[in-house]
Amino acid sequence: MSFQKLDELGHKLEALEHALAILGADEATHMAVGGGEKRADAMAALAGMLHRQASAPEIADWIDAAENEDLNDDQRIALAEFRRHYTNLTCLPAEFVERQTSQRLRSEQLWRDLREKNDWKSFRPALEGIVSLVREEAAMRASVLKLDPYDALMEQYDPGNRAADITPVFDKLKTFLKDFAPQALAIQEQRDAKRPRKPLSGTYAIDKQRALGLAMMGAVGFDFTHGSLSVSHHPFCGGVPTDVRITTRYKTSDFLSALMGVLHEAGHALYEQNLPHQWGHWPLGRARGMAVHESQSLFVEKQLGRNPAFWRWALPVVERELGENWSLDDILPWVHHVERGLIRVDADEVTYPLHVILRYELEQELVSGRLEVADLPEAWDAKMHEYLGLSTLDNPADGPMQDVHWPGAAFGYFPSYTLGALMAAQQWAAFEKVHPAANSEISEGHFEAVNDWRRTNIWSQGSRYSTPELIERATGEKLDARFFIEHLEKRYGQA
């Protein structure tokens, strides 16, 4: 039986993915510094085995043959996802993948070096090479998937996402934010003038910060029998659903950034831990995609973790763990701090979407050929000026060279960040509508109802639906920017 063969293949691929996930997390957390070269060799060899086994030509026949077998409902939707997965994995010729992989590695290395030197001129030819490969890639994906080229790239990260649907949503948000960001900054300035902020300065021992993080993770639902928290230079959520590894990074002078990082990664972890285990060895059992994943981390970090109700409950926990006694009026200005800046990863929830929309717009132009790399610094600067009133013309390191995505040939990924923020707000609104006690429960540290809602509507669905379908089914309507806009108005629009 062909479905049986796919099922067995799923177990083999899961073993290799398990190994890669744990080796990856281990590398960032526990590996000896001298172990890196052999680790890279081992992971490259395992990734090669995984790719070869997952893209073997006979799998196409198994998928076709399984269509005619007597399958139950789970198997039928699993089969559709096997096919989607296989098609996306095999739509590029091996020769192209090799060429792209080596060019991408070279361009990433170059980027690391030249970004530090703020040397756009030397980096430009490498990025031109990458963009030309990405155009090739997009054309090939588009022809196999019967999609527009940029949609075919997004399809890797968020199945079902289409620029034609996203652009109007982003436009509405952009129009709002161009006015709202300066307003929010002015409101913040007035409030700080009226009541100067109490600095959160102090020395917070790492073991105390860790205890605080563990307490918060546990409270929002992290399952410590299926995961752990450790330290790494770049925080991440890795591992496997039965053993999710999240990390943070501590500064003894600033507990809030590590704590918010822990909540963010714990949000990713909750999704992984609560995926449908019975489908664990099928593509169907995976998280839906990057945007939905980010919606889960932002749900915990922004919708819950920066909610004033949350801090009513959290402040006594902070006092217990760190020994500091703050009021809501002390902490909220820091939790809701807004700042106009050049760097996407440092941005707050008001300005972050403008960084993403800028990239979303520019990368579509780059992929389509309407924009050339040579003209990118000017195009970036013009948008940066329009959206945030800042210039990067003399500072490409903090302009078009600031992210690893483009040097790494990951075009079509950026929208996921802001789609995640929009989805998180829409999910919270849908939950609050059916559960009016939402805020009061959270102010008492009860997260059961909100987790049940997410478990039912998001986590347990795995990859059953496309990204837009999943959100529409969970929230009762298509993705709409108004929920996020209302969320921002409520949190940042009041003096």
Add this chain to the structure above:
Amino acid sequence: MSFQKLDELGHKLEALEHALAILGADEATHMAVGGGEKRADAMAALAGMLHRQASAPEIADWIDAAENEDLNDDQRIALAEFRRHYTNLTCLPAEFVERQTSQRLRSEQLWRDLREKNDWKSFRPALEGIVSLVREEAAMRASVLKLDPYDALMEQYDPGNRAADITPVFDKLKTFLKDFAPQALAIQEQRDAKRPRKPLSGTYAIDKQRALGLAMMGAVGFDFTHGSLSVSHHPFCGGVPTDVRITTRYKTSDFLSALMGVLHEAGHALYEQNLPHQWGHWPLGRARGMAVHESQSLFVEKQLGRNPAFWRWALPVVERELGENWSLDDILPWVHHVERGLIRVDADEVTYPLHVILRYELEQELVSGRLEVADLPEAWDAKMHEYLGLSTLDNPADGPMQDVHWPGAAFGYFPSYTLGALMAAQQWAAFEKVHPAANSEISEGHFEAVNDWRRTNIWSQGSRYSTPELIERATGEKLDARFFIEHLEKRYGQA
């Protein structure tokens, strides 16, 4: 070119072995408790891939063809070891290996359960099944390798070891120890009567014990850029040569056992870290075998770490880390404590070999069929009585049920422990002969010369020579019990 194919295969196998080694170490140190089932599935699948790839039939042709190729010296000895490895791996039919694996897993599970209940009667049929499979296995290995059956089993662990060579060495040691163990105990008793021991009791915080362990590991040569120390329930040395993971287990009431454990595992780690890296992806680049490996751990733990000269240097380090001020006369009675006991793993260096020789003798009889499992408790008891003056007839859990080796079908492994102890003493004697300053250097915390000697004579040789050849080349003569006997007499035979 066929050697080239073997070389490429070596890289692939190394990647899978790397994954298995790190996943194994991670499981014991950092895995979430609920992650075990998926981890076991993943490791079983990877081990299956490794076995299939390492035993593929075409490899035999590559090995044969490579014999006629123009190879350099390294390649030629690598090829011989590729052949030895392949032959040992493929000399059992797949059907047999599967049958044995499943029966072994069942018998190990049963053993865990029944040992706790001290229930020999229920365990006996399972062990009979295992022994019958081991007889089959030994016969098959013997016929392929043209060796005696028991030698064919030992060949897996220590290439070149033959019962005909080992038995006289063990007999000499046994004859000595049967008299010497009671003498050493009497000497200890008199000394304790004359000068009652100062108890080493205190509360030693785990982070201080860890700092002490790290200081000692570093001093004896452990390279922290290629390895680390963590905690696990059963101490081990795992990982890969570029990232060796050693573990210990702490009791706040007893710093000495954790410290000695750290030194033991650090001895294993030194061997792994100093293997010839240029051969890392060939079988030739591996440690020679279990006995030689144990000789390296026992060298550090017993020859160095229990040497009074070592403690002249170590006591101030202990004082610095733990804040306790002991004299040599306080600490040495604990470091050299001898005790007659039923349990091999708890035994000291005087009585330990008698536990091993008992097993070595009995397992040869079991493999040859001269002894049946039904008669094992009486046979065990008779030897226990003769060698150590203890009875286990009413206590099979601490008699023939005490080790996992037999339930796990690992016959031919036990001699490695005592061979390691003999080799360590012989290596120390050889080193001291060419380096008379040995003890005075160690009393000053200088381990460079002794490590250089071992690097040259043992570590850098990888699997170039058979076990007996390696020892003869390193020490100038065949394995002889007299070095270990002289070592014991010096350390335990003087009032």
